[in-house]
Amino acid sequence: MVRTPLTPEERERGERLGRLVREARGGRSMAEVAANAGISAETLRKIETGRAPTPAFFTVAALAAALGLSMDELVGRCAPAVEAAA
DSSP, X not given: OOOOOOOHHHHHHHHHHHHHHHHHHTTSOHHHHHHXXXXXXXXXXXXXXXXXXXXXXXXXXXXXXXXXXXXXXXXXXHSOOOOOOO
């Protein structure tokens, strides 16, 4: 299966998600958070570094729960800012 290239917006959104996850993880280890979310530490590493900019919904939901974040907060902080119409 050939994957279509990511758009710049998708890459940027993945980077924002990675930053948010790193910040929310704080002093906890990757292994601890990954285990609590039911994902591998390598998957978490890829998300945090932006190498997995479009993780599956259930992966993101599990990470949010493990980090004590709401899905609304994730969307609000990872979605691009919408400029007000003039």
